Amino acid sequence: MSGLLELRDLSVHYRSARGEVTAVRSVSLGLESGQTLGLAGESGCGKSTVAMSVLRLLPRTARVEGQVLLDGEDVQGMTWGRLRAVRWAAASVVFQGAMHALNPVHRVGEQIAEPMRLHGVSGSVSALLDQVELPARAARAYPHELSGGQKQRVMIAMALACEPRLVIADEPTTALDVVVQAQVLAVLKRLVTERGIGLVMISHDLSVLASTCDRLAVMRHGQVVEEGPARQVIASPTHPHTQALAAAFPTVGDPASRHVTPSEVAPDGPVLLRAEGVRVDFGATRAVAGVDLEVRQGEIVALVGQSGSGKTTLARTLLGLQKPTAGRVLFEGRELPRSASGLRAYRRQVQLVLQDPTSALNPRHSVYEAVAEGLRIHRVQGDEAARVAEALSQAELRPPELFFPSLPHELSGGQRQRVVIAGALALGPRLLVADEPVASLDASVRGEILALLLRLRRELDLAALVITHDLGLAWTIADRVAVMYRGELVEQGTVEQVLLSPRHDYTRTLLAAVPHDQRSTRPNWTSSP
Amino acid sequence: MIRHLAGKVGGALVSLLFVVALGFLLFRVIPGDPVVAMTRGRPVTGDQLAELRARLGVDKPLTEQFVDYLAAAVRGDFGTSYVYSRPVLELIGERLWPTVLLTGTSTVLAVVIGLWLGIRGAWRRGSRSDRISTGLALAQWAMPTFWLGMLLSLATGDLFPSGGMRYPDTPPDFLSQSLDVAHHMVLPCLTMIAVVYAQYLLVMRSSLLEEMHADYLTTARAKGLRDDLVRRRHAVPNALLPTVTLVFLHLGLVVSGAITVETVFSWPGLGLLTYEALTGPDLPLLQGTFVVLAGAVITMNVFADLLYRVLDPRVRAS
Numbered sequence A: 001m002s003g004l005l006e007l008r009d010l011s012v013h014y015r016s017a018r019g020e021v022t023a024v025r026s027v028s029l030g031l032e033s034g035q036t037l038g039l040a041g042e043s044g045c046g047k048s049t050v051a052m053s054v055l056r057l058l059p060r061t062a063r064v065e066g067q068v069l070l071d072g073e074d075v076q077g078m079t080w081g082r083l084r085a086v087r088w089a090a091a092s093v094v095f096q097g098a099m100h101a102l103n104p105v106h107r108v109g110e111q112i113a114e115p116m117r118l119h120g121v122s123g124s125v126s127a128l129l130d131q132v133e134l135p136a137r138a139a140r141a142y143p144h145e146l147s148g149g150q151k152q153r154v155m156i157a158m159a160l161a162c163e164p165r166l167v168i169a170d171e172p173t174t175a176l177d178v179v180v181q182a183q184v185l186a187v188l189k190r191l192v193t194e195r196g197i198g199l200v201m202i203s204h205d206l207s208v209l210a211s212t213c214d215r216l217a218v219m220r221h222g223q224v225v226e227e228g229p230a231r232q233v234i235a236s237p238t239h240p241h242t243q244a245l246a247a248a249f250p251t252v253g254d255p256a257s258r259h260v261t262p263s264e265v266a267p268d269g270p271v272l273l274r275a276e277g278v279r280v281d282f283g284a285t286r287a288v289a290g291v292d293l294e295v296r297q298g299e300i301v302a303l304v305g306q307s308g309s310g311k312t313t314l315a316r317t318l319l320g321l322q323k324p325t326a327g328r329v330l331f332e333g334r335e336l337p338r339s340a341s342g343l344r345a346y347r348r349q350v351q352l353v354l355q356d357p358t359s360a361l362n363p364r365h366s367v368y369e370a371v372a373e374g375l376r377i378h379r380v381q382g383d384e385a386a387r388v389a390e391a392l393s394q395a396e397l398r399p400p401e402l403f404f405p406s407l408p409h410e411l412s413g414g415q416r417q418r419v420v421i422a423g424a425l426a427l428g429p430r431l432l433v434a435d436e437p438v439a440s441l442d443a444s445v446r447g448e449i450l451a452l453l454l455r456l457r458r459e460l461d462l463a464a465l466v467i468t469h470d471l472g473l474a475w476t477i478a479d480r481v482a483v484m485y486r487g488e489l490v491e492q493g494t495v496e497q498v499l500l501s502p503r504h505d506y507t508r509t510l511l512a513a514v515p516h517d518q519r520s521t522r523p524n525w526t527s528s529p
Numbered sequence B: 001m002i003r004h005l006a007g008k009v010g011g012a013l014v015s016l017l018f019v020v021a022l023g024f025l026l027f028r029v030i031p032g033d034p035v036v037a038m039t040r041g042r043p044v045t046g047d048q049l050a051e052l053r054a055r056l057g058v059d060k061p062l063t064e065q066f067v068d069y070l071a072a073a074v075r076g077d078f079g080t081s082y083v084y085s086r087p088v089l090e091l092i093g094e095r096l097w098p099t100v101l102l103t104g105t106s107t108v109l110a111v112v113i114g115l116w117l118g119i120r121g122a123w124r125r126g127s128r129s130d131r132i133s134t135g136l137a138l139a140q141w142a143m144p145t146f147w148l149g150m151l152l153s154l155a156t157g158d159l160f161p162s163g164g165m166r167y168p169d170t171p172p173d174f175l176s177q178s179l180d181v182a183h184h185m186v187l188p189c190l191t192m193i194a195v196v197y198a199q200y201l202l203v204m205r206s207s208l209l210e211e212m213h214a215d216y217l218t219t220a221r222a223k224g225l226r227d228d229l230v231r232r233r234h235a236v237p238n239a240l241l242p243t244v245t246l247v248f249l250h251l252g253l254v255v256s257g258a259i260t261v262e263t264v265f266s267w268p269g270l271g272l273l274t275y276e277a278l279t280g281p282d283l284p285l286l287q288g289t290f291v292v293l294a295g296a297v298i299t300m301n302v303f304a305d306l307l308y309r310v311l312d313p314r315v316r317a318s
Helices: A046-056 A080-086 A108-119 A125-131 A138-141 A148-159 A178-195 A206-210 A230-235 A239-247 A312-320 A340-349 A367-376 A382-395 A414-424 A441-462 A471-477 A495-500 A506-515 B002-028 B032-037 B046-056 B062-074 B090-125 B128-142 B145-155 B176-212 B215-222 B227-265 B272-277 B284-312 B313-317
Strands: A007-014 A020-033 A036-040 A061-071 A092-093 A168-169 A199-202 A214-222 A223-229 A271-282 A285-296 A301-302 A325-331 A350-353 A433-437 A464-468 A481-485 A490-495
Touching: A007 A046, A007 A178, A020 A036, A020 A046, A020 A061, A020 A214, A020 A223, A020 B145, A036 A046, A036 A206, A046 A061, A046 A168, A046 A199, A046 A214, A046 B046, A092 A148, A092 B215, A108 A125, A108 A138, A108 A148, A125 A138, A125 A148, A148 A168, A148 A178, A148 A285, A148 A464, A178 A199, A178 A206, A178 A271, A178 A506, A199 A206, A206 A230, A214 A239, A223 A230, A239 A312, A271 A312, A285 A301, A285 A325, A285 A464, A301 A312, A301 A441, A301 A471, A301 B272, A312 A414, A312 A433, A340 A350, A350 A414, A367 A382, A367 A414, A382 A414, A414 A441, A414 A495, A433 A441, A441 A464, A441 A471, A441 B002, A464 A471, A464 B046, A481 A495, A481 A506, A490 A506, A495 A506, B002 B062, B002 B284, B032 B046, B090 B128, B090 B176, B090 B227, B090 B272, B090 B284, B145 B176, B145 B227, B176 B227, B215 B227, B227 B284, B272 B284
Parallel strands: A036 A199, A036 A214, A092 A168, A168 A199, A301 A464, A301 A481, A350 A433, A433 A464
Antiparallel strands: A007 A020, A007 A061, A214 A223, A271 A285, A271 A325, A481 A490
């Protein structure tokens, strides 16, 4: 009667210095063999805690109530010996962040073989690697020698080593770009159908879950707020939180998720930044191979491409952090200065916003110091406190004085990113270069930060170059898109042109790799225009 | 790899040259005239003093002395000791072995004890045994070496000899000689271990504590590994990496760290030689021991660097 995995009224509490914190509240879910269950939610909603409780991997401070039934057997009641026997042999985990979940100093082959030896299962590492479409020689590599997608596949191969009936995949594709993500998801889907295993997929990205799962549960504050067939949950979400999550991952081509109205587009403003035939070589490798790009005043340009396509190197060159091997970069018609002082003056005009606000902010500097630092470096005259306050309120941290003494760890992820943006705004720049500005943020915060960027453009006539691998983001806020592939801009044009009727094959590949769901009808990108 | 090796060795040679120069200048600055010290208590005329100065070469200008010294040092000649009237290199060669024996034995034991206690402490962090062993190690580390040495020899009474390296009347066969040296070594060894093992304990403990939150340990647990296997196979080897560097760096330092212990227990090693040379000041001897002690640190540094590359595949790649 019971399925492969059944959670009955599961609650998890963590003991901490401030008393008990409840991470998971009365969650009941079930999964049959050959099915995929999606668990969606933002960071801190308790979805990983649920995953960890299945194999009793929670830290000692956790107190678990309710039942976790694995093939009808209660995990909570198992002896240590029985639990060790069940771990990996009956259920295995593809952990979040393969980068850290693999032992950095063991060869990956050894790590895949380890559970096989432990549980006395016969099998071959190369056959497992073959299943995840990796060559057999990958077994001899150390984790740092593999790319993110390859490491994730190694994790999947490892999870399959003892032929478990249940696999739990915790954010299996989060750190990967779209093309690799599509490949990894395809591998997982194939394994579910071929082997009849049960898969629990955990993600904050509804579009990923929509494309892989049969059933979907949305969690918030430790509770399941909505559960049902994936198609239904995505197509007609009833809970407002589900709606917010769905809106945060826009569908390219869906007019409802495009926040830029054509009237806002100012295609004939003066050109602010222009790259002419920029080429950057690192030794024998060509990172950027002859790029022409323009950013006009008040315009938002999205530079999209996979990791390794050279987009970050191009951005560094535009900021004057990297000297181009050939070609030139012009700001307001003048070539970038080469002297240190000239570059410093230039960087007041062009500010950088980094991907991860947590690592971009010094953990021991208060918000005030973080924002004022740029002013001090550039020796800006005038009332420092007033400028900092103005920048913070422009970044919608109000009232600004309240945030002055705060340290980064006291702020939420979205607030931290606002501090980073305020730090850039304090200098009164004309152009922001934003490298994946929302990639590390939660779904509900993404929208706010994007709205902020749009408002800044409207009110301050600020231009922005947004570097991203996320086509949905480009669709949401950009006026124009430039697609970068192997160091070259293969396609450039307005968002509607490039994303709705792409001309280059690579753009089509990128668009096809975006996880599909059934929310809206999409143009058929694979056919030639 | 070879380029890396050449770079490291080249860098080490530059440091060594710097040490030679520094050693020369440093000991000219300290107060005390060697000629006066050598002739103390004897009636000497001004002419005799001048002649002695000329013989020792200390009458020439400082730059000329330095050039002479450097030229000789490159040929492997570190001059002649004022006090012993024997080549410095020969004296150092004689005293090197006792020091290596003493510091080598105590370092190996201190490393083993320190790492073991560090691993135990980190794995049972905050337990009573962790708190006691960490506290005890810190207390011993804080103790002055000479004081602890004297205390130990007082406390053990006649159980162990409290000075020298061997009795003069020991039979000359190898076994009796070795046992005699081991017997003499107990107290100085204990003193050194007691003081230094705390460092290894603390480094190992904190490095393992850092590793213990690593995600790959959760992976290992999820695979069904027993707790002690998780520790032995995954956590400890990785936590050992930074410790290896420290141990090697410290191996070089330990030689000079033996100065107090050797002086307290009159152990005829380099430390005692340095101490004796300081009272002169016996300038050539001081310079010689200084170069050897500093050279040991530099050499071990290079070793630590190379060993780390062998042990950690991540460093190898970059």
